[in-house]
Amino acid sequence: DQQVKQNSPSLSVQEGRISILNCDYTNSMFDYFLWYKKYPAEGPTFLISISSIKDKNEDGRFTVFLNKSAKHLSLHIVPSQPGDSAVYFCAASVTVSGSARQLTFGSGTQLTVLP
Amino acid sequence: DVKVTQSSRYLVKRTGEKVFLECVQDMDHENMFWYRQDPGLGLRLIYFSYDVKMKEKGDIPEGYSVSREKKERFSLILESASTNQTSMYLCASIEGGGAYEQYFGPGTRLTVT
Incomplete structure (x- = not known):
């Protein structure tokens, strides 16, 4: 049973337009959310995050929105650039032991930005 | 910068072989993780470790074991490799104390033929 879902396996947008990637979760214990970006043959790299006590976090062209009541978050990229083409993973964090935390990942969305 | 290194980028093994995947991090992180990534399934947690000589099963531990003899090194072991273990294997580490961001190798x- 997937606790973190990314229902769109792929997304294509034109350069300069907005990219919106979506993520849904089911576990109410998740209290922190992260987005990772992954290029082929490389490990995922951290992009942006948000605490469950906030509804928006912005970092340059990247903004993450959290709707806690709907258990939904989204990543907005504006403007989109060809270099943004990658797989984007949504991840949710929970404390599992003392202060140790664990991430649960979604299945990923392949973003293609067309020049 | 945190650096997480993995012993091999590409590996080809035969069915039934014992396979060792090594991971080393240089930031004195307490916690280390092994994932596998498969198309359409995302990253799935195999095993993790919160301290030296400690290990915990993740979501898909069957067919795998781990070893953590030193803080900086976390090894994933496939006791008898099978073709369904062909995958991308990713190691990650994170500070203790409630930190959120994992750093990946x-x-x-790995291809098992």
Whole structure:
């Protein structure tokens, strides 16, 4: 049973337009959310995050929105650039032991930005 | 910068072989993780470790074991490799104390024939 879902396996947008990637979760214990970006043959790299006590976090062209009541978050990229083409993973964090935390990942969305 | 390294980028092994995947981090992180990434399934947690000589099963531990003899090194062991273990294997580490962001290695693409 997937606790973190990314229902769109792929997304294509034109350069300069907005990219919106979506993520849904089911576990109410998740209290922190992260987005990772992954290029082929490389490990995922951290992009942006948000605490469950906030509804928006912005970092340059990247903004993450959290709707806690709907258990939904989204990543907005504006403007989109060809270099943004990658797989984007949504991840949710929970404390599992003392202060140790664990991430649960979604299945990923392949973003293609067309020049 | 945190650096997580993995012993091999590409590995080809035969069915039934014992396979060792090594991961080393240089930031004195307490917690280390092994994932596998498969198309359409995302990253799935195999095993993790919160301290030296400690290990915990993740979501898909069957067919795998781990070893953590030193803080900086976390090894994933496939006791008898099978074709369904062909995958991308990713190691990650994170500070203790409630930190959120995991740092990933470059991955090992393992093919079992």
